Amino acid sequence: xxxxxxxxxxxxxxxxxxxxxxxxxxxxxxxxxxxxxxxxxxxxxxxxxxxxxxxxxxxxxxxxxxxxxxxxxxxxxxxxxxxxxxxxxxxxxxxxxxxxxxxxxxxxxxxxxxxxxxxxxxxxxxxxxxxxxxxxxxxxxxxxxxxxxxxxxxxxxxxxxxxxxxxxxxxxxxxxxxxxxxxxxxxxxxxxxxxxxxxxxxxxxxxxxxxxxxxxxxxxxxxxxxxxxxxxxxxxxxxxxxxxxxxxxxxxxxxxxxxxxxxxxxxxxxxxxxxxxxxxxxxxxxxxxxxxxxxxxxxxxxxxxxxxxxxxxxxxxxxxxxxxxxxxxxxxxxxxxxxxx
Amino acid sequence: xxxxxxxxxxxxxxxxxxxxxxxxxxxxxxxxxxxxxxxxxxxxxxxxxxxxxxxxxxxxxxxxxxxxxxxxxxxxxxxxxxxxxxxxxxxxxxxxxxxxxxxxxxxxxxxxxxxxxxxxxxxxxxxxxxxxxxxxxxxxxxxxxxxxxxxxxxxxxxxxxxxxxxxxxxxxxxxxxxxxxxxxxxxxxxxxxxxxxxxxxxxxxxxxxxxxxxxxxxxxxxxxxxxxxxxxxxxxxxxxxxxxxxxxxxxxxxxxxxxxxxxxxxxxxxxxxxxxxxxxxxxxxxxxxxxxxxxxxxxxxxxxxx
Amino acid sequence: xxxxxxxxxxxxxxxxxxxxxxxxxxxxxxxxxxxxxxxxxxxxxxxxxxxxxxxxxxxxxxxxxxxxxxxxxxxxxxxxxxxxxxxxxxxxxxxxxxxxxxxxxxxxxxxxxxxxxxxxxxxxxxxxxxxxxxxxxxxxxxxxxxxxxxxxxxxxxxxxxxxxxxxxxxxxxxxxxxxxxxxxxxxxxxxxxxxxxxxxxxxxxxxxxxxxxxxxxxxxxxxxxxxxxxxxxxxxxxxxxxxxxxxxxxxxxxxxxxxxxxxxxxxxxxxxxxxxxxxxxxxxxxxxxxxxxxxxxxxxxxxxxxxxxxxxxxxx
Numbered sequence: 001x002x003x004x005x006x007x008x009x010x011x012x013x014x015x016x017x018x019x020x021x022x023x024x025x026x027x028x029x030x031x032x033x034x035x036x037x038x039x040x041x042x043x044x045x046x047x048x049x050x051x052x053x054x055x056x057x058x059x060x061x062x063x064x065x066x067x068x069x070x071x072x073x074x075x076x077x078x079x080x081x082x083x084x085x086x087x088x089x090x091x092x093x094x095x096x097x098x099x100x101x102x103x104x105x106x107x108x109x110x111x112x113x114x115x116x117x118x119x120x121x122x123x124x125x126x127x128x129x130x131x132x133x134x135x136x137x138x139x140x141x142x143x144x145x146x147x148x149x150x151x152x153x154x155x156x157x158x159x160x161x162x163x164x165x166x167x168x169x170x171x172x173x174x175x176x177x178x179x180x181x182x183x184x185x186x187x188x189x190x191x192x193x194x195x196x197x198x199x200x201x202x203x204x205x206x207x208x209x210x211x212x213x214x215x216x217x218x219x220x221x222x223x224x225x226x227x228x229x230x231x232x233x234x235x236x237x238x239x240x241x242x243x244x245x246x247x248x249x250x251x252x253x254x255x256x257x258x259x260x261x262x263x264x265x266x267x268x269x270x271x272x273x274x275x276x277x278x279x280x281x282x283x284x285x286x287x288x289x290x291x292x293x294x295x296x297x298x299x300x301x302x303x304x305x306x307x308x309x310x311x312x313x314x315x316x317x318x319x320x321x322x323x324x325x326x327x328x329x330x331x332x333x334x335x336x337x338x339x340x341x
Numbered sequence: 342x343x344x345x346x347x348x349x350x351x352x353x354x355x356x357x358x359x360x361x362x363x364x365x366x367x368x369x370x371x372x373x374x375x376x377x378x379x380x381x382x383x384x385x386x387x388x389x390x391x392x393x394x395x396x397x398x399x400x401x402x403x404x405x406x407x408x409x410x411x412x413x414x415x416x417x418x419x420x421x422x423x424x425x426x427x428x429x430x431x432x433x434x435x436x437x438x439x440x441x442x443x444x445x446x447x448x449x450x451x452x453x454x455x456x457x458x459x460x461x462x463x464x465x466x467x468x469x470x471x472x473x474x475x476x477x478x479x480x481x482x483x484x485x486x487x488x489x490x491x492x493x494x495x496x497x498x499x500x501x502x503x504x505x506x507x508x509x510x511x512x513x514x515x516x517x518x519x520x521x522x523x524x525x526x527x528x529x530x531x532x533x534x535x536x537x538x539x540x541x542x543x544x545x546x547x548x549x550x551x552x553x554x555x556x557x558x559x560x561x562x563x564x565x566x567x568x569x570x571x572x573x574x575x576x577x578x579x580x581x582x583x584x585x586x587x588x589x590x591x592x593x594x595x596x597x598x599x600x601x602x603x604x605x606x607x608x609x610x611x612x613x614x615x616x617x618x619x620x621x622x623x624x625x626x627x628x629x630x631x632x633x634x635x636x637x638x639x640x641x642x643x644x645x646x647x
Numbered sequence: 648x649x650x651x652x653x654x655x656x657x658x659x660x661x662x663x664x665x666x667x668x669x670x671x672x673x674x675x676x677x678x679x680x681x682x683x684x685x686x687x688x689x690x691x692x693x694x695x696x697x698x699x700x701x702x703x704x705x706x707x708x709x710x711x712x713x714x715x716x717x718x719x720x721x722x723x724x725x726x727x728x729x730x731x732x733x734x735x736x737x738x739x740x741x742x743x744x745x746x747x748x749x750x751x752x753x754x755x756x757x758x759x760x761x762x763x764x765x766x767x768x769x770x771x772x773x774x775x776x777x778x779x780x781x782x783x784x785x786x787x788x789x790x791x792x793x794x795x796x797x798x799x800x801x802x803x804x805x806x807x808x809x810x811x812x813x814x815x816x817x818x819x820x821x822x823x824x825x826x827x828x829x830x831x832x833x834x835x836x837x838x839x840x841x842x843x844x845x846x847x848x849x850x851x852x853x854x855x856x857x858x859x860x861x862x863x864x865x866x867x868x869x870x871x872x873x874x875x876x877x878x879x880x881x882x883x884x885x886x887x888x889x890x891x892x893x894x895x896x897x898x899x900x901x902x903x904x905x906x907x908x909x910x911x912x913x914x915x916x917x918x919x920x921x922x923x924x925x926x927x928x929x930x931x932x933x934x935x936x937x938x939x940x941x942x943x944x945x946x947x948x949x950x951x952x953x954x955x956x957x958x959x960x961x962x963x
Binding site: 483486487490491492494495496498499502575579582583586587588589602606609610613616617620623624627628631632635 | 658659661662665666669670784785787788789790792793796797799800803889892893895896899900903904915918919921923926927930933934937938941
């Protein structure tokens with residue numbers, strides 16, 4: 001049995017705004033094992049960023065608040081921790097990188113200092129030692145001429161290089177968990193591949209668990225071992241990366257997979273499909289399944305009641321009424337097989 | 342749960358396409374936001390009130406602004422109030438209440454005229470520079486940089502010294518030097534708007550530059566222009582007051598709030614009311630315009646949408 | 648970087664030349680004989696002055712001569728009212744006092760304005776913020792001469808009622824003379840700096856690299872000072888030039904009100920007295936120091952922001 005390093009249980013996160021309460025995350029539960037990489041997939045507004053930022057307690061509170069739930073990191077509940085304890089965890093035990101490397105770095109501070117700052121926060125080392133470690137980190141992320149670059153400013157790097165620096169900062173203290181919120185979205189496709197390779201390399205070297213947030217399924221295929229699909233603030237499906245692509249069971253996941261442009265489809269016969277409609281209103285989240293209004297296979301029951309997490313196979317959970325024995329049998333558009341086989 | 346509930350009914354897009362908040366036009370939203378800003382709203386009404394008093398004030402008093410009565414010097418207080426001198430009298434026995442509103446009239450009028458002139462010129466200058474870009478823009482901005490290198494007050498003082506005192510010369514002097522900030526703002530807006538597609542469309546349809554500048558660019562820059570105008574009024578009032586303080590402002594027997602403050606200052610020992618009351622009103626006007634301008638600027642800022 | 652310096656230098660020199668020329672032509676545009684207002688100028692003196700100023704020669708020659716006088720010899724002429732007093736001497740005599748006052752005012756403006764702005768930004772939305780900003784907007788709205796006059800009036804009132812003179816309302820010579828004028832001069836600048844700093848801090852606080860610092864586990868106050876203030880203060884540096892200008896123009900009235908024998912007071916007096924040579928000469932002097940100040944500030948900003956240092960535009 002692999003050890004769970006992060007265990008989120010029934011998390012509810014709400015935001016109190018002028019216009020009302022935004023129920024951003026409702027009853028979200030998942031876990032991450034030591035050294036494994038988990039991808040969280042979903043469109044904008046699905047709640048993926050809020051979820052991971054809550055783990056780091058980086059959401060502004062107020063107006064945000066953790067309405068209920070537990071976040072167990074190495075068996076300690078983050079929800080109950082105070083700011084001082086959180087500061088030790090941030091950077092020291094959990095590292096985080098964000099989407100835009102251009103704005104994620106302080107423009108008036110050298111790159112070396114920015115890495116060293118994190119190190120000195122968590123380890124009792126001298127400035128010299130911290131800079132030496134920073135140099136090592138630059139080498140670890142494959143930055144050429146690291147000795148020179150240590151004293152360079154962020155604007156002197158290219159986009160891909162900057163993201164490497166950001167990764168260096170996040171991993172400087174050898175954290176057990178790295179959270180990457182859309183790390184490659186702002187980068188060119190070729191650079192994307194390099195960064196993902198780097199992350200894979202570091203993951204195996206340092207045995208870091210990774211939570212990867214993305215809306216790009218290609219990135220998921222490259223890096224993830226397990227996948228969670230979120231929609232409208234709730235989890236729709238959770239499975240291994242193989243199952244998500246080869247045997248998905250939730251209509252939303254079907255829609256995502258079908259909308260990936262592919263070169264081998266006969267354009268005469270199949271159109272590029274997309275999912276009609278828009279995400280739900282989070283001020284008044286739907287009582288039933290949040291995806292129901294956009295779902296081709298929706299049933300009356302879907303609008304009235306939530307299906308709850310159901311077992312869809314080996315380590316495969318699905319929140320959908322289609323898995324109920326009373327539901328009609330439909331053809332899985334991805335596998336081509338009937339759902340009740 | 343009946344079996345019926347498990348029949349597939351498919352998508353219900355009407356439900357999902359409903360957009361949460363009602364939409365309104367840009368200006369409706371701006372006005373809504375200003376109304377939410379209590380301070381700005383109060384300032385607006387203060388300005389309205391002051392304008393009304395500037396027009397009607399002198400008629401409310403039985404004295405004229407230049408009527409002298411040397412027996413009634415430096416009156417102030419309830420006795421004076423009873424005589425009809427609500428704000429007291431000055432060294433010539435002239436009624437301060439009347440003079441204050443006459444002064445407000447003059448200050449506001451001068452300010453409005455100047456802002457209108459410099460605003461128009463500045464907007465056109467900035468619009469042309471921003472629209473044409475390149476060498477024309479460079480040249481025009483070089484000129485502006487040179488003008489802005491030293492405080493406009495110095496140019497104004499020089500011009501006033503040469504042209505001599507008088508309301509006309511004040512207007513010319515200030516309008517000729519203070520247009521630069523409006524030019525910069527409009528140029529900034531034009532540069533931003535130029536990239537938008539409807540401008541390119543207009544160009545492709547063969548519209549002339551002046552048409553585009555006047556019909557498309559400036560109206561869309563209106564928001565910033567209005568903010569700038571609101572903030573320019575107090576600046577002009579201040580400049581005129583400053584000139585009055587230096588002795589090259591509005592000449593006697595006319596009074597502006599600035600000259601009243603100067604006179605009041607000189608006579609402080611005889612009666613503080615002559616200084617404090619005009620000082621209060623000039624500060625109030627400036628304050629109200631500044632607060633309103635701030636509120637307008639916030640209301641127009643898309644980032645602050647609630 | 649080099650290009651940057653050259654460009655700014657070129658603008659500075661051009662502006663100076665424009666001001667000097669404008670001054671010259673304006674002076675000659677003043678209707679009437681410059682000596683017409685002099686009561687009785689002995690014909691010998693008048694002839695000598697005409698010769699010195701070459702008032703009988705064509706305008707272009709006078710212009711050339713004038714430029715030569717100003718730029719090469721630094722001679723700004725002689726006062727028209729005070730017999731034989733050279734403008735240069737007056738400036739040298741009186742400027743230092745204005746300079747001292749100006750420096751005090753700038754220090755106070757920064758020392759009060761910056762923390763006020765930071766404080767307001769950190770307490771954004773709360774009462775403390777609204778209060779600070781309201782005080783700031785009062786500072787901007789109330790003209791400096793009214794602040795000066797009011798301060799004097801309050802001190803006089805206190806003296807009249809209690810007999811105690813807490814601060815001198817006029818004069819120069821001791822430290823206490825500088826207190827009230829500094830307050831009056833710095834009121835507006837404090838407000839402007841506070842508002843700028845607040846806006847800048849709020850913008851910086853919302854930037855991504857602040858989030859990165861938090862994600863690293865950096866302490867709150869370290870983030871504020873090391874990351875935020877350092878970056879937020881940059882736009883305020885660009886205000887130092889206009890600050891210098893505002894204090895300079897403010898000195899015209901403040902020195903007059905507080906009877907401080909500085910350059911500002913003599914400038915104001917020359918305007919009222921129609922002593923044109925002094926007015927125009929001092930104008931050129933002011934133009935010079937303002938241009939130098941702006942130039943130095945521009946340079947300083949270029950050095951402080953590493954992005955400009957490397958020739959990139961701000962924000963790239």
